[in-house]
Amino acid sequence: MTEQLIQLRNEIDAIDDELLRLINKRAQLAQQIGHRKSSAVYRPERESQIFARLQQANTGPLKNEHITHLFTEIISLCRALEEPLAVAYLGPQGTFSQEAVIKQFGHAVTAIPCSTIDAIFRKVESGAASYGVVPVENSTEGAVGRTMDLLLQTPLKVCGELQLPIHQCLMAQHTNLAAIHKIYSHSQSFAQCQMWLNENLTTAIRINAASNADAARQAASDSNAAAIAGRKAAEIFGLEICATNIEDNPNNATRFLVVGQQDVAPSGRDKTSLAMATHNQPGAVHKLLAPFAQYQVSMTRLESRPSRATLWEYVFFTDIEGHQEDKNVAKALQALRDNATFLKVFGSYPAA
Numbered sequence: 643m644t645e646q647l648i649q650l651r652n653e654i655d656a657i658d659d660e661l662l663r664l665i666n667k668r669a670q671l672a673q674q675i676g677h678r679k680s681s682a683v684y685r686p687e688r689e690s691q692i693f694a695r696l697q698q699a700n701t702g703p704l705k706n707e708h709i710t711h712l713f714t715e716i717i718s719l720c721r722a723l724e725e726p727l728a729v730a731y732l733g734p735q736g737t738f739s740q741e742a743v744i745k746q747f748g749h750a751v752t753a754i755p756c757s758t759i760d761a762i763f764r765k766v767e768s769g770a771a772s773y774g775v776v777p778v779e780n781s782t783e784g785a786v787g788r789t790m791d792l793l794l795q796t797p798l799k800v801c802g803e804l805q806l807p808i809h810q811c812l813m814a815q816h817t818n819l820a821a822i823h824k825i826y827s828h829s830q831s832f833a834q835c836q837m838w839l840n841e842n843l844t845t846a847i848r849i850n851a852a853s854n855a856d857a858a859r860q861a862a863s864d865s866n867a868a869a870i871a872g873r874k875a876a877e878i879f880g881l882e883i884c885a886t887n888i889e890d891n892p893n894n895a896t897r898f899l900v901v902g903q904q905d906v907a908p909s910g911r912d913k914t915s916l917a918m919a920t921h922n923q924p925g926a927v928h929k930l931l932a933p934f935a936q937y938q939v940s941m942t943r944l945e946s947r948p949s950r951a952t953l954w955e956y957v958f959f960t961d962i963e964g965h966q967e968d969k970n971v972a973k974a975l976q977a978l979r980d981n982a983t984f985l986k987v988f989g990s991y992p993a994a
């Protein structure tokens with residue numbers, strides 16, 4: 643080794659010692675904060691402010707996404723010292739939902755796989771999990787209806803959101819596509835990869851699975867089968883990757899919501915999710931939405947779903963910019979309450 647290399651490595655060792663001391667000092671402070679908290683340990687608004695501040699201060703060479711990654715794990719470990727969190731998600735292990743849990747909470751949580759979206763809500767409602775992570779919309783396939791219907795019924799609040807890029811892979815015991823006669827996947831993933839499948843695997847039959855991970859599990863025991871799933875599922879089930887990024891839209895992404903028991907305080911960059919309904923009359927929807935224009939509240943999403951109570955009546959699911967404690971949002975919501983036949987605010991949370 644050259645003298646220079648030794649010198650540089652010595653400098654890195656000294657920095658690591660310093661980082662170690664500082665990370666433990668940070669963990670001690672988080673523990674002290676934990677002892678002084680009377681309610682929820684997880685504070686999404688504070689975490690969001692920390693990320694925003696660090697990204698602002700970051701001078702590189704590490705990119706902002708790397709800094710966020712690194713600090714997600716540091717915060718995850720600090721939080722776990724205050725109190726270990728259990729987070730329910732749509733399992734089994736190896737699904738995109740599990741990736742969503744790790745992206746939002748880091749690795750230092752107990753992730754609880756559930757077999758349905760209903761089961762996730764139940765786990766959190768009963769207190770068996772502190773939070774749930776549920777898919778709410780996909781950029782190619784649109785809304786996840788079951789999540790929206792359950793939001794109408796649940797006493798839980800929306801505490802956060804995150805977006806996950808969804809890159810689908812074809813995986814099998816081997817990479818010989820000619821030997822693949824069956825493909826297992828979740829219906830959403832089949833829908834996202836139609837063009838690729840029509841060009842590359844025309845004759846293989848497509849079999850619906852309960853989840854992508856379940857598809858990978860089935861492909862792992864059948865040498866004539868492949869699965870469409872995320873890279874993580876191939877790792878878990880020991881499969882070879884035959885093709886990557888086979889989704890029709892390279893910007894394919896899924897948005898997830900975090901649901902829990904708590905009202906989240908304003909972070910300064912928030913969103914609010916709600917559902918509303920009105921009479922089925924000419925101009926009624928226009929009138930319903932008017933308060934948003936009047937109080938300068940931006941809508942980022944508007945989606946209608948059948949009300950399930952009356953035929954051809956609809957509930958409008960809306961995401962708006964701002965926190966329900968912000969003055970303009972509070973005024974718009976009050977005006978809405980006066981007009982709507984139904985209004986439910988699911989929660990305010992830091993914008994992803």
Ligand SMILES: C=C(O[C@@H]1C=C(C(=O)O)C=C[C@H]1O)C(=O)O
Pocket residue numbers: 671672675676683684685686688689692716717718720721724
């Ligand atoms: C330390 C706290 O508790 C948790 C851990 C945080 C951290 O490690 O920075 C931030 C917010 C909370 O989710 C806090 O509330 O400040």
